[in-house]
Amino acid sequence: MDANKVRILFDNQTKFLNIPLEQSWDMYGQQLDLEKYEEDVLEKILNPNDDFEVTRFDHQTYDVTKTSINYDFYLYQQDSQQWLNSYQAKFSTNQIYYFEPPFDKSFWKIDFYDSPTPRTQKSYFTVILPVQQGLTQATVLNNTTPVTIRKPKYVLDYIGDKEGFFLYWLKGRGFLNINTFYMTAKFFDGSTGQFIKMMNTQQNLLPNMYDFPPESYFYYKVDLDYPTQTYQVFNYPTGNRAGTVSNPIKWYEYTNP
Amino acid sequence: MSQETDFIVVKPDLKYKSAPEADITLQVGINQTQSQVIEYDRTVSVNLATLFDAERQKATTFRPTIKISYIYENNLVGHTDYTIFRDSLFYVNPEVSIINGIWSGLPSFQEFEFIRTDIDSLQLDFVVKSSSTYNWNIVLSYPYENDYNVQMQYYYQNGTSLPAWVSGDGIPFKITTGSDNGMPIIQFVCPVTHGLTIGQYVQLSFNYDDMNLFQVSSLGNNTIGSDAYIFNLNNVGYTGSTFAAGVTGVFKRISDINNSGETMSRYYVRKHKIITNPHDSIITRNGFELNPFDDGAMYQFSSLTPNKVSRIDNYQSSNTYNTTFARDFELLTQLDNNKKPLTQIFATFQNVGYFGWFNRLRRGWKMNMTPKETNPWWDTTNPLSTEDNLTSSYTKTQNGETYDFTVNLPRYSGDTMYGDWCEWNEIEQAERVISEYMNKVTYYQKAFTIPSTASTNTSGFYYQVHNPITLRVFSDYVETAQPVGIEDIPNYAYFSNNNKLWLWRDIYTYGYVDNLGRGVEFPYLNNAHYPFQNIPFRLYPEGASFDITELYQVVPDPIIDGCE
Numbered sequence: 001m002d003a004n005k006v007r008i009l010f011d012n013q014t015k016f017l018n019i020p021l022e023q024s025w026d027m028y029g030q031q032l033d034l035e036k037y038e039e040d041v042l043e044k045i046l047n048p049n050d051d052f053e054v055t056r057f058d059h060q061t062y063d064v065t066k067t068s069i070n071y072d073f074y075l076y077q078q079d080s081q082q083w084l085n086s087y088q089a090k091f092s093t094n095q096i097y098y099f100e101p102p103f104d105k106s107f108w109k110i111d112f113y114d115s116p117t118p119r120t121q122k123s124y125f126t127v128i129l130p131v132q133q134g135l136t137q138a139t140v141l142n143n144t145t146p147v148t149i150r151k152p153k154y155v156l157d158y159i160g161d162k163e164g165f166f167l168y169w170l171k172g173r174g175f176l177n178i179n180t181f182y183m184t185a186k187f188f189d190g191s192t193g194q195f196i197k198m199m200n201t202q203q204n205l206l207p208n209m210y211d212f213p214p215e216s217y218f219y220y221k222v223d224l225d226y227p228t229q230t231y232q233v234f235n236y237p238t239g240n241r242a243g244t245v246s247n248p249i250k251w252y253e254y255t256n257p
Numbered sequence: 258m259s260q261e262t263d264f265i266v267v268k269p270d271l272k273y274k275s276a277p278e279a280d281i282t283l284q285v286g287i288n289q290t291q292s293q294v295i296e297y298d299r300t301v302s303v304n305l306a307t308l309f310d311a312e313r314q315k316a317t318t319f320r321p322t323i324k325i326s327y328i329y330e331n332n333l334v335g336h337t338d339y340t341i342f343r344d345s346l347f348y349v350n351p352e353v354s355i356i357n358g359i360w361s362g363l364p365s366f367q368e369f370e371f372i373r374t375d376i377d378s379l380q381l382d383f384v385v386k387s388s389s390t391y392n393w394n395i396v397l398s399y400p401y402e403n404d405y406n407v408q409m410q411y412y413y414q415n416g417t418s419l420p421a422w423v424s425g426d427g428i429p430f431k432i433t434t435g436s437d438n439g440m441p442i443i444q445f446v447c448p449v450t451h452g453l454t455i456g457q458y459v460q461l462s463f464n465y466d467d468m469n470l471f472q473v474s475s476l477g478n479n480t481i482g483s484d485a486y487i488f489n490l491n492n493v494g495y496t497g498s499t500f501a502a503g504v505t506g507v508f509k510r511i512s513d514i515n516n517s518g519e520t521m522s523r524y525y526v527r528k529h530k531i532i533t534n535p536h537d538s539i540i541t542r543n544g545f546e547l548n549p550f551d552d553g554a555m556y557q558f559s560s561l562t563p564n565k566v567s568r569i570d571n572y573q574s575s576n577t578y579n580t581t582f583a584r585d586f587e588l589l590t591q592l593d594n595n596k597k598p599l600t601q602i603f604a605t606f607q608n609v610g611y612f613g614w615f616n617r618l619r620r621g622w623k624m625n626m627t628p629k630e631t632n633p634w635w636d637t638t639n640p641l642s643t644e645d646n647l648t649s650s651y652t653k654t655q656n657g658e659t660y661d662f663t664v665n666l667p668r669y670s671g672d673t674m675y676g677d678w679c680e681w682n683e684i685e686q687a688e689r690v691i692s693e694y695m696n697k698v699t700y701y702q703k704a705f706t707i708p709s710t711a712s713t714n715t716s717g718f719y720y721q722v723h724n725p726i727t728l729r730v731f732s733d734y735v736e737t738a739q740p741v742g743i744e745d746i747p748n749y750a751y752f753s754n755n756n757k758l759w760l761w762r763d764i765y766t767y768g769y770v771d772n773l774g775r776g777v778e779f780p781y782l783n784n785a786h787y788p789f790q791n792i793p794f795r796l797y798p799e800g801a802s803f804d805i806t807e808l809y810q811v812v813p814d815p816i817i818d819g820c821e
Contacts, residue, residue, distance in 0.1 A: 034299065038299065038301055042301065042303065042308070046303070046308070049312055049783075049784040050783070050784075051783045051784055051785070052783055053320065053783045053785065055583060056539055056583070058386070061386060065382065065384040065386070066385075067384075067385055067386045068385070157385045158385045158386055158388050158389070159372065159373075159374050159376065159385055159388050160374075160376070160385075171585075229583050
């Protein structure tokens with residue numbers, strides 16, 4: 001190369017050296033950037049690809065090996081003015097034993113909210129407990145025949161009665177990150193076609209039967225544990241674990257004044 | 258430019274004596290102010306199908322669902338004095354038993370089901386959460402490497418065997434002689450399908466006149482199905498005892514004699530890596546689907562039971578099951594056993610036998626199952642057939658007799674185990690399963706005695722351990738490319754030195770199914786693929802009619818089948 005055969009003299013003056021630089025613009029990569037940008041914009045404009053898949057949450061083990069979730073429902077019998085753990089508070093023995101339509105169409109409705117505050121809460125999912133499930137009680141049919149009929153006491157587990165045992169909630173936490181729910185219960189009375197609201201305390205034990213904060217008496221708290229995909233139920237607001245054999249979830253019919 | 262003046266530029270060749278001439282580089286800063294002119298607006302047509310497909314092809318999450326069509330026949334009758342087992346039997350001849358005091362029968366269907374429901378069993382404190390893991394475990398696995406040194410052996414029904422070989426040696430054979438249209442031929446009878454076609458070559462494990470490559474002239478011995486197990490060479494006048502009847506050996510397949518190095522198949526046992534834990538599997542019974550076979554049940558009268566308690570007993574069911582997995586499977590950069598992108602995972606089954614009816618698992622391959630007979634391979638004196646899973650045990654004592662019950666502990670994520678015996682050919686870029694990996698469960702004889710079986714090789718049940726779930730599919734053609742000038746050759750391509758070509762099979766995109774029906778078309782939603790696999794899971798009882806694996810013999814019809 002002979003390009004260096006040049007002499008530059010310095011004379012304490014600013015000098016300018018004109019060096020021609022060949023320049024060719026390389027647009028490589030710019031197109032990819034545009035495509036990426038295009039994808040980002042499209043993703044924002046269109047509905048994002050959310051994950052609505054649900055997975056199964058089991059009742060967390062307690063007492064070393066037990067897993068059953070236990071519900072006791074108490075219905076108010078107008079005649080005796082008592083709360084009974086029996087459908088006989090609302091239905092005749094014949095209706096229950098023969099699963100006549102008024103009884104057969106009845107069910108328990110367990111709703112799960114994100115908050116115990118009625119004005120702001122949202123219902124996210126529901127579990128139905130059919131009256132065809134549950135333990136039984138002995139009674140007499142037509143004053144003559146001893147029979148067993150269903151009672152509103154549920155022992156739900158992996159086998160046996162299991163409808164309502166598993167909670168199905170979002171598998172991923174990207175779309176909704178909720179792992180604490182507040183559970184309420186209602187009974188759909190097939191004979192009247194109306195829902196009966198349930199509360200976590202027997203109403204006549206309250207200082208004032210008709211004046212109490214609803215947040216404290218209509219809910220149980222349910223915590224989902226994502227790593228183990230299990231759930232636990234707690235008395236609300238006391239925080240004691242409920243739903244176990246020794247401390248079942250108790251629901252009492254709420255009566256209007 | 259700044260006012261830098263106090264420097265001198267010295268030509269390189271003047272720096273010192275004999276300094277070489279060299280180029281000088283002058284760093285010149287250039288001040289530049291410019292902005293890009295927007296020449297046009299960018300317009301994008303959004304097409305729902307295109308967008309859906311683009312998202313689908315990018316998705317790496319898989320949520321497999323398995324339907325287990327469970328087919329078994331509980332047909333091994335035994336007897337026991339262990340009262341917990343005795344009182345749960347399905348009695349086959351109670352009128353005789355009540356006289357001679359030997360209660361013969363079949364174990365309850367509970368011992369075979371994927372979900373047990375005998376919550377009142379006296380054998381152990383039943384934990385309801387474990388109801389779906391007491392008998393079986395299902396985990397996901399994938400083959401990650403090959404083992405060329407797995408000891409194998411094939412036993413005939415008469416107890417003799419082919420010489421032992423290792424998985425990488427090739428396929429064993431035994432020579433017989435015969436003729437084909439009057440031409441003398443040498444017949445090579447294999448215990449497994451040989452994978453050969455006429456015109457291909459075999460490399461034998463022995464030489465004739467310093468030659469061990471021979472061309473296959475024909476297949477089979479003119480009986481139905483024998484083509485897959487028997488290949489023949491023309492006997493052009495070979496002398497001596499090299500090809501005498503009864504000679505045994507192994508061979509490797511060569512698809513192109515002009516490129517024998519690269520077209521010679523490799524033989525190996527796949528090694529699987531477990532990728533889920535047992536409790537990740539969510540097993541549920543299909544409420545409204547039963548298989549077409551009998552779910553044998555009978556009322557046991559109290560007068561015809563040893564404990565005088567009546568009951569309805571099932572000895573087998575026709576249940577089917579569904580399995581999903583609590584954790585998603587992410588298909589990222591995993592490679593299979595041949596270092597290709599993963600296209601299959603496997604549902605790996607294992608019998609646990611927590612209730613103590615069974616011994617430690619035994620392992621082998623489908624070729625080790627022979628019709629009617631208990632093959633010597635499975636004998637407990639054969640260390641090669643002992644499964645390498647962990648076990649635990651518990652003890653119960655009854656009437657002064659101590660019973661040691663074995664539990665085959667499940668496998669966990671990260672564990673490894675053997676898989677199918679396979680063949681791979683680089684030029685064909687294809688893998689073939691030669692013989693499926695099987696487990697055998699045998700009864701714990703002390704607690705449930707099956708008469709007339711050898712004490713160290715008792716009758717039992719076989720099942721296929723690894724069942725494939727297809728995620729993606731390789732093309733049916735082999736793509737080729739010159740070594741230079743071709744872009745987008747996949748990194749898993751094989752370079753043939755002999756042909757100077759890259760070789761590979763394309764991976765079909767999700768949703769594409771070719772005219773041969775190859776491809777996957779399972780649902781895509783929630784940014785995940787939902788592959789579904791129907792697995793007919795068979796529990797083969799000893800003595801059943803298996804696939805023809807014995808040296809090509811006609812398998813007799815079963816004496817009693819499901820219809821009877």
